[in-house]
Amino acid sequence: MPHWNRDNIARMLRRARASVHLIEGHVGGGFGIRGELYPEDVLVSLAALRFGRPVKWIEDRREHLIAANHSRQQRHKARAAVDDQGRLLAVEDEFFHDQGGYVRTHAATVPDLAAAMLPGPYRIPAYRAAGHVRLTNKTPCGTYRAPGRFESTFVRERLLDAIAARLSIDRIEVRRRNLIGKDEMPYGRPLATLGTEVVLDSGDYAGLLDKALVAAKWNDLQDELKCRRAGGESVGAGLALFVEKSGLGPYDGVRVSVDVAGVVEVVTGAASLGQGIETVVAQICADTLGVDYRRVRVVHGRTDRIPFGMGAFASRATVMTGEATRRAALDVRAKALEVAAELMQQDASALAVSDGNVVRKGADGPSIGLGEIAKALEPTSKLLGARSPGLSADGWFFSDHMVYPYGVHIAVANVDRDTGGVTIERYLLAYDVGRAVNPMLVEGQLAGGFAQGVGGALLEEFCYDERGEPLSVNFADYLMPTAREVPPLDVLIREDAPSPLNPLGLKGAGEGGVNAVGAAVAAAIDDALGMPGAITRLPVTPQRLREILKSAQR
Numbered sequence: 110m111p112h113w114n115r116d117n118i119a120r121m122l123r124r125a126r127a128s129v130h131l132i133e134g135h136v137g138g139g140f141g142i143r144g145e146l147y148p149e150d151v152l153v154s155l156a157a158l159r160f161g162r163p164v165k166w167i168e169d170r171r172e173h174l175i176a177a178n179h180s181r182q183q184r185h186k187a188r189a190a191v192d193d194q195g196r197l198l199a200v201e202d203e204f205f206h207d208q209g210g211y212v213r214t215h216a217a218t219v220p221d222l223a224a225a226m227l228p229g230p231y232r233i234p235a236y237r238a239a240g241h242v243r244l245t246n247k248t249p250c251g252t253y254r255a256p257g258r259f260e261s262t263f264v265r266e267r268l269l270d271a272i273a274a275r276l277s278i279d280r281i282e283v284r285r286r287n288l289i290g291k292d293e294m295p296y297g298r299p300l301a302t303l304g305t306e307v308v309l310d311s312g313d314y315a316g317l318l319d320k321a322l323v324a325a326k327w328n329d330l331q332d333e334l335k336c337r338r339a340g341g342e343s344v345g346a347g348l349a350l351f352v353e354k355s356g357l358g359p360y361d362g363v364r365v366s367v368d369v370a371g372v373v374e375v376v377t378g379a380a381s382l383g384q385g386i387e388t389v390v391a392q393i394c395a396d397t398l399g400v401d402y403r404r405v406r407v408v409h410g411r412t413d414r415i416p417f418g419m420g421a422f423a424s425r426a427t428v429m430t431g432e433a434t435r436r437a438a439l440d441v442r443a444k445a446l447e448v449a450a451e452l453m454q455q456d457a458s459a460l461a462v463s464d465g466n467v468v469r470k471g472a473d474g475p476s477i478g479l480g481e482i483a484k485a486l487e488p489t490s491k492l493l494g495a496r497s498p499g500l501s502a503d504g505w506f507f508s509d510h511m512v513y514p515y516g517v518h519i520a521v522a523n524v525d526r527d528t529g530g531v532t533i534e535r536y537l538l539a540y541d542v543g544r545a546v547n548p549m550l551v552e553g554q555l556a557g558g559f560a561q562g563v564g565g566a567l568l569e570e571f572c573y574d575e576r577g578e579p580l581s582v583n584f585a586d587y588l589m590p591t592a593r594e595v596p597p598l599d600v601l602i603r604e605d606a607p608s609p610l611n612p613l614g615l616k617g618a619g620e621g622g623v624n625a626v627g628a629a630v631a632a633a634i635d636d637a638l639g640m641p642g643a644i645t646r647l648p649v650t651p652q653r654l655r656e657i658l659k660s661a662q663r
Contacts, residue, residue, distance in 0.1 A: 110144045110420035112378055115412045121151050122158070129154075133410025139382040140561065141253030142177050144422045145214050171582040178251025179571055180219060181647075182207035185264045187227075190235075195276050195283045199235035202227055202264065208242045209249035217242055218303070219250055222257030222354075225302035229265050230314040230352045230515055231287040236300075246577040252422070254561055255620040258353065259627060263647060266349040266628035274641035280632075281322070284350060288314045291606070303357055303423065309513045311606040312541065318350065321517035321539035324601050330521070334636075343524040344534070345639075347632025349625035352515045355617025356428030356610070358508035361419055363430060365394060365437040366501035367445070369487075371465050371480030373398065373405045375437075378418015379430040380410050383557075384619055385550040386426045392546055393431050393613070397438035399462030400479065424514075424617025427546060429506055432611045437504025445500060448482050451492070512608040514616040516540035518625040522633035526658060529651030531567055531634060533594070539601040543608045543616035551618045552600045558622020559598055563590040565623070566630040567648050 115131040122129075136143065149166045157164040168176070185204040191197055206220040224238035253259075269287075273280040289296050291313040298307040330346055337344050363377040375394050379386055387407040395402035408414055419429065442462055449467035450457035453475060460467050466476040483500040485492045521535040538555055545551045568588040572580040581587035607614025631644035634654070643657050 110422065111380060111410050111412050112418040113144075113420060114146050114150065117146050118151060118154055122154060130411075130413040132412070133380055135381070137383045138557070139421075141180055141251045141256070143380075143382060144420065145178060145251060147176075170584070174571075174582050174587060175579050176248055178213070178215075178253070179209065179248050180250050180253035180256060181260060181565065182250075183220070183223060183260045185260070187264050187268050189268050189272060191272055191276070193276070195272055195278045195286055197231060197233050197287050199237075200228065200233050200268070201236075202238045203241075204238070204264075205241045205243055207247060207250065208244055209247045210244060211249055213249040213251065215250070215252050218252055219256045221302050223261045224257075225300045225307055226258050226352065226354065227261035227265050228298065229262065230289055230312070230350050231265075231269075231284075232289050233287075247573065254558060255353070255624045258351065258620065258624050259562070259565060262349060262351045262625050263627045263631065266351075266625065267631060267642070267645065270632055270635065271642050281318070281348070284318065285315060288318070288350075291316065294606075295609070302354070303511070305357070305509065305511055308510055309352065310510070310608050310610050311543070312352075312513065312515050313605050314350065314515060316605060317515065317539055317541055317603060318517050320603065321348075321519060321537060321601060324539065324599065325519045325537045327519070334521075343526055343637045344521070345524075345633050345636025346519065346521050347629045347634070347636055348517060348519045349628035349632060350515070350517050351621075351625040351628075352513050353424065353617065353621050353624055354511045355424035355514055355619070356508065356512040356608070356615070357423035357425045358429065358511075360417075360505060360507045361425075361429035361433045362415070362417055362503060362505045363390075363433045363437050364415060364501060364503050365398070365434065365441050366499060367441065367479045367483045369480050369484045371400075371404065371478050371483075373400055373479075374408060375405060375434060376408045376411075376415045377430050377434070378409075378415050378420065379426045380421040382421050384421065384426065384554060385547065386421065386430065388550060389427050389546050390430060390434050393434045394438045397435050398442050400465040404465060423511075424619040426617075428512060428608075428611060428615045428617055429508065431546065431615055432506040432613060433504045435504070435613065436506060437502045440502035440504065441500060444496075444502065445479055445482050448485055448492070448496075448500075449477050452477055452482070452485065506611070508610060510610060512543065512610050512616045514540065514542050514618070514621055516621050516625065518629035520626075520629040520633040522630055522637055524634060524637045524654070529654035529658070531630070531649055531654065533563065533567075533596045533630060533633075535599075536596055536629075537599040537601065538622060539603065540618070540621045541603040541606050541616075542618050542621075543606060544604050544614040545602055546613075546615070548602055551602055554618040555600055555602075555622035556598055558620060558624075559626060560590055560595050562623040562626025563595055563630075564588075565647060566627045567594065567650070570648050570650070
């Protein structure tokens with residue numbers, strides 16, 4: 110969030126906003142650390158001003174793990190009222206959220222999202238959630254990928270599995286009976302989060318569930334697992350459904366310009382977190398304008414190049430920046446056709462832009478490049494007339510509502526009863542993104558999120574001793590998933606429910622890979638053990654799983 114951080118640094122240093130420039134480097138992933146204004150950001154700037162020389166902040170891994178945002182720690186007590194067919198009548202959730210020592214930039218965003226997004230894809234006539242925010246001796250809480258949803262999806266899907274077990278109804282059938290239908294879209298809930306009302310814009314939840322089950326060969330899988338369990342293995346399958354939020358507004362803007370060499374530049378206030386925003390913006394601009402995307406240069410993360418920007422968070426960049434880019438490119442294209450019509454003595458409606466050149470539609474003949482048109486629009490050009498100089502345009506997109514992608518996760522897990530170790534053997538992730546600008550990037554986002562989800566389900570935990578001293582201060586104690594723990598991933602990307610809230614039908618992809626991993630893995634472990642409701646806490650460490658098995662034997 111370069112512009113937001115620039116504005117706050119300027120305010121704290123009592124300087125004019127124009128006197129502060131924030132330049133974003135290549136930071137790779139953000140995952141909850143990004144978007145935050147930490148004390149050192151202000152102190153380094155202040156020290157540089159006081160000393161009149163460059164100041165650099167350096168921290169080692171231990172310092173970073175102790176001081177940077179933590180997240181995820183919530184304790185929920187949820188209950189549901191259902192009829193004898195397993196249809197939900199009401200859901201009530203009370204939870205306690207560990208906020209850490211004080212409130213940082215993200216305030217109470219995580220518990221807010223947990224409460225608002227817990228209903229997921231299900232029809233719940235009556236719903237109540239009460240979240241209690243507690244300040245503790247720990248470092249403050251931030252928004253770790255799919256904040257509030259990783260937690261609440263785990264709670265909700267565990268609740269659905271409990272209903273299925275209590276009523277002896279198939280767990281898939283219980284979900285089918287409660288899913289919101291595609292003919293009910295858009296589906297509004299009397300809830301709000303992140304300053305916007307929750308209105309599920311589009312979706313075919315049951316349709317995606319069917320496609321995921323077919324892709325996973327669910328019935329064959331059940332027969333295979335039954336045979337393996339008969340042979341003595343503790344192996345099982347679990348699934349979880351979820352709804353994500355994405356495309357948070359309220360605005361985004363870009364500037365698209367073409368130079369005399371025909372190179373297109375897009376300047377945006379979005380940020381790059383490894384999500385491929387440069388490629389996506391270049392593709393949308395190129396497709397709209399009629400040029401090769403390799404001729405499009407995307408500039409981001411520079412507050413000295415564009416006055417306003419919202420950054421990249423809440424899976425918003427493709428939705429908001431993408432549509433702003435499309436609008437700016439449309440205006441540049443219209444201006445190019447207007448000037449070309451004058452230069453070529455043709456009607457503008459008879460012209461088109463193809464491969465960076467303005468040509469006559471459906472006919473051979475003369476053409477003119479966008480670079481030549483840009484030259485004709487220079488301030489000294491006699492052809493400029495009353496037009497504004499330059500072949501450029503600003504594009505703005507405003508949105509009052511988020512868009513809601515959704516997905517299905519299916520996990521196969523093998524449990525070693527002696528050691529308490531869990532191996533995820535297979536995993537399928539089905540996700541409806543509305544429209545995939547670049548399917549390879551969408552798949553990459555989902556795969557990366559899934560790897561994080563494996564960490565949250567089985568490994569990642571920040572521990573403290575009884576005096577409140579942090580223990581997980583290096584990667585020997587804070588366990589991250591490696592290639593050994595991350596299984597082969599099957600990804601099914603669907604575009605069955607484009608969003609009606611933007612012309613391209615876009616929805617976000619950044620958090621769908623992580624959202625339901627904990628819930629699906631927990632369900633698979635339950636199935637492997639033959640113990641419905643066994644897993645109620647994440648991560649499922651070997652020590653905790655051994656305690657569960659010992660308790661079952663008592």
